[in-house]
Amino acid sequence: MAISKRLNDQIKYSNRKKTNTDFKSKDLxxxxxFGCDFSSSNFDETSFRGAQFKACNFSECTFDSAEIVAANLKKSSFRQVKFENTLFDSVNLEGVDFEGATFKNVIxxxxxxxxAVNLxxxxxxxxxFDEMPELAISLELKKAVEGLLKNEFVKFARVLDTKDGKISSISLMRLLEKFDEEVLIEGLKxxxxxxxKDFCTLSTIIEAIEACKTV
Structure with missing residues (x-):
């Protein structure tokens, strides 16, 4: 199956109530x-890449290891949300309400x-970061990442590279916070x-490397 034809967990709802729903690890x-109520739902390890969730209610949801990239969240509510290990990259936060939200290791x-409102x-x-930061990496680490990107599932996930094909400095920063360089290089290999199989967030890479360390 060609990468461009792969299916994901894409949803298209208008004024729907989907409270207390488990969206964990969904590729959205x-x-x-528009205008949907997702309050008290689980969005851990979920991807919002290129998604539009306008005027939606995410109050009291959890976002652990989620990736919100190039998404439009205009006028949505994230009141009392717990964000942990989550990435916001090129996101429209116009009118987004974060009252009472907490952030732990969020970029x-x-x-x-x-x-944004009440942020x-x-x-x-x-x-x-105002823009994608530059990160100097060793040639060996660069080769390890490029080698892993030859895996079709990693390439489709888009968690290690940018839209113009460059290695994501943000992703490498996050990985280097978890592992020292030697362990990371060996793990990536x-x-x-x-x-x-398909996946959608960097947490899968982290978990796979952690599993290698115990073998």
Whole structure:
């Protein structure tokens, strides 16, 4: 099956109630929802790549190891949401309400946060980058990443590279926070053949490397 033809967990809802729903590990890329109530749902390890969730209610949801990339969340509510190990990259936050939300090890990159509502980041565990940061890496690490990107499932997931085909510096920063470089290089090499199904967030890479360490 060609990569461009792969199916995902895309949803298209309008004014639907989907509260207390388990969306864990769902690939919601290019989903399109308006005016929906997702409150108290689980979005751990979920991808919102290229998705539109406008005027939706995510109150009291959990977002652990989620990836919200090139998404439009205009006028949605994230009140009392717990964000952990989550990435916001090039996201439209216009009118998005974060009242009472908590952030632990969360990254914002290329995202205008000034248009969000009640986004209080003082004393929160966040990193903010106006644009994709540059990261100097060794040739050996670069080769290990490029080798893993030859795996069709890794390539389709788009968690290690950018839309223009470059290695994602943000993803490597996140990996290097978890593993020292030697362990990371060895792990990336080992998991090249073990990843044999579709996935949608960097957490799968992290879990696969962790599993290698115990073998």
């Amino acid at each position: 890329r290019r989903s399109n929802c 914002f990159v290329s995202t205008d946060m000034s248009k 209080e980041l003082a004393n929160q565990d966040v990193k903010v 080992k998991i090249k053949k073990s990843i044999d």
